[in-house]
Amino acid sequence: MESNQSWVTEFILVGFHLSAKMEKLLFWIFSLFYIFSLLANGMILGLICLDLRLHTPMYFFLSHLAIIDMSYASNNVPKMMANLANKNRTISFVPCILQTFLYLGFAATECLILMVMSYDRFVAICHPLQYTVIMNWRACRVLATTSWACGFILALAHAVLLLRLPFCGPWEVNHLFCEILSVLKLACVDTWINQVVLLAASIFVLVGPLCLMLVSYIRILCAVLKIQSKEGRRKAFSICSSHLCVVGLFFGIAMLVYMVPDSNQREEEEKILSLFHSLFNPFLNPLIYSLRNAQVKGALYRALQKRSV
DSSP: OHHHHHHOSEEEEOOOOOOHHHHHHHHHHHHHHHHHHHHHHHHHHHHHHHOGGGOSHHHHHHHHHHHHHHHHHHHHHHHHHHHHHOSOOEEEHHHHHHHHHHHHHHHHHHHHHHHHHHHHHHHHHHOGGGHHHHTOHHHHHHHHHHHHHHHHHHHHHHHHHHHTSOBOSOOEEOSSSOOHHHHHTTBSSOOHHHHHHHHHHHIIIIIHHHHHHHHHHHHHHHHHHTOOOHHHHHHHHHHHHHHHHHHHHHHHHHHHHHSSOOOGGGHHHHHHHHHIIIIIHHHHHHHHHHHTOHHHHHHHHHHHHHHHO
């Protein structure tokens, strides 16, 4: 790390090339989205903690998703907003590496938590009689802890490999924050080891879980179609479609950023996709789960009733 800092003490975050007026407008838009995403995810987390009817495995994992989304947004968005408000767009070396580590850690953990949530729905719909035995609280805690541990161990591996690289200029990160692919481009040595580890990690947390989720949902679809009750089919489709919307947004964008071959023409597109991941995804997730989930809406209604009494 010391040798790195002898060459570079800070990076410059290039961001978007916009006029001052447009940057000011984006600052207020980002502020509104960020505040709303914190409030919405905080509301879902609060409802799950306070309402005993939501003390089930599905909402236990949803609470973890809310925590990840709040942390994920808070890692990147405040610095983006500061850069829009201030012309000095520098970030010190250590905070930059820390931001990269946290970004990768939260992203990998969210992938694994989404996979666990699909497994929970698979067991609930395909094996309803064994659901309470398979998805007991000990199993839920182990699955959640394993997801967090695997996500941050992978992120730590990337951070350690990043720290061993010399950065000898130019020190301009062509991104909105310290995103790993953009930082790697500034190294003045071959980064093939980092690239191989990144590809392997992408397969582990993106391709692997996505394939397992597809198999789970194919089996869920077959099971749902066998349900005789229209109300039962509607409820099952409603819960699963919410999860599929979140999975589609998150995994689709992540695979476009990390598994499609890089090119100079894609740099601006990658900024927009990463912005969607950091800002709009945490904003949309609680909307998708609350608007399409009768139990969450019911819990909110009961909480408002208690407050008005």
